[in-house]
Amino acid sequence: MDINSKLPDVGITIFTIMSKLAAEHKAINLSQGFPDFSPHPDLVDLVSDAMRKGLNQYAPMQGVPELRRQIARKTAELYGAKIDAEKEVTVTSGATEALFAAISAVVHAGDEVIVIEPAFDSYVPAIALNQALPVFVPMTFPDYAIDWNRVASAVTGRTRLIILNSPHNPTGTTLTGEDISALRDITSGTDILVLSDEVYEHIIFDGRRHESLLRHPDLAGRTMVISSFGKTYHTTGWKIGYCVAPSRLTEEFQKVHQFLTFATNTPVQHAYAHIMKRRELYLGLAEFYQQKRDHFVALMKGSRFKPLPCTGTYFQMMDYSAITDEADVDFARRMTIEHGVAAIPPSVFYHDGRDHKVLRFCFAKSDQTLEQAAELLCRI
Numbered sequence: 001m002d003i004n005s006k007l008p009d010v011g012i013t014i015f016t017i018m019s020k021l022a023a024e025h026k027a028i029n030l031s032q033g034f035p036d037f038s039p040h041p042d043l044v045d046l047v048s049d050a051m052r053k054g055l056n057q058y059a060p061m062q063g064v065p066e067l068r069r070q071i072a073r074k075t076a077e078l079y080g081a082k083i084d085a086e087k088e089v090t091v092t093s094g095a096t097e098a099l100f101a102a103i104s105a106v107v108h109a110g111d112e113v114i115v116i117e118p119a120f121d122s123y124v125p126a127i128a129l130n131q132a133l134p135v136f137v138p139m140t141f142p143d144y145a146i147d148w149n150r151v152a153s154a155v156t157g158r159t160r161l162i163i164l165n166s167p168h169n170p171t172g173t174t175l176t177g178e179d180i181s182a183l184r185d186i187t188s189g190t191d192i193l194v195l196s197d198e199v200y201e202h203i204i205f206d207g208r209r210h211e212s213l214l215r216h217p218d219l220a221g222r223t224m225v226i227s228s229f230g231k232t233y234h235t236t237g238w239k240i241g242y243c244v245a246p247s248r249l250t251e252e253f254q255k256v257h258q259f260l261t262f263a264t265n266t267p268v269q270h271a272y273a274h275i276m277k278r279r280e281l282y283l284g285l286a287e288f289y290q291q292k293r294d295h296f297v298a299l300m301k302g303s304r305f306k307p308l309p310c311t312g313t314y315f316q317m318m319d320y321s322a323i324t325d326e327a328d329v330d331f332a333r334r335m336t337i338e339h340g341v342a343a344i345p346p347s348v349f350y351h352d353g354r355d356h357k358v359l360r361f362c363f364a365k366s367d368q369t370l371e372q373a374a375e376l377l378c379r380i
């Protein structure tokens, strides 16, 4: 049977490949991004309570109202944005669903979408399935900054959307005020929309402020901001995220969302609505992960890996060029099998497989896991 694949170039994601390889070889898994510790016990209780209370049927398509109100409240407190919880918030089945719904809602066949590389792996397949064209702009290396001159020259009359991600996976960099100004210059007076992937919004280090696009009303007016509870509450397996967008964009977004998943897990939404009231849990996340970053980097001082700057996310990029000139994909594989630690090769996040001889390590792990991993890595 000739299936005639709609995604002929897409294979199994690197996260699945590396986590499987790590499991097969009993390696410490610092590849796929997920915590190896538990969520807050109260959050687990809140989900059970919601289930016991009988909150087990379909949630409203847009999301549980109290959760949408909490999202709007948090957004106002942190970013000064006045968000209408009724018309501008949609709860989704993970940020992954939100990204797909956002791209599908606004991108037409033949449109161009600017993708900054390295790019999280779900963006390009979503663009391709909508028969649009990704236009790739590489970040600079080794500082992984956005080259806005290159973004400006990538813009054409067919540019529909620019996708941004800050704090950025896999590089661990974050947008600055200058980036925001450059984005404003490029988009003002155009119909270009922005998709801002802010799933690591609370994981930002060294006193920096998260440059949410929601801080900037002129830009927020053309932007769909995506976030994920999985990163904030150590619950990546619960798969709940959300999209905040102006009402006209939210209308279009919900047209897709309602037929993609219709609605999202009810008891978990109720639990998040409760736990969000405890501001210290999300406000304390930056400090929590900053300590992990610092611990991991200090442990790696005795190794031949060289850390690159990490200002946000729970990923640390490490230059391994002092060890080998193997391709990152090969080294990541060999390191898992021979040295017992799995990491992600970032070349897979470039359409041209660009290889800078760095690996991405996830430090959302217990101190013990990080110490065991660093001990093995220091021997390489």
Ligand code: PMP
Binding pocket: 033, 093, 094, 095, 096, 097, 120, 165, 169, 197, 199, 227, 228, 229, 230, 236, 239, 240, 241
């Ligand atoms: N965007 C980025 C940059 C991510 O790292 C992730 C985490 N995998 C997602 C989106 C998807 O988030 P979720 O697990 O909520 O679907």
Ligand code: GLN
Binding pocket: 013, 015, 016, 031, 032, 033, 034, 169
């Ligand atoms: N966001 C996680 C990472 O970057 C994993 C995503 C996934 O497994 N799809 O590692």
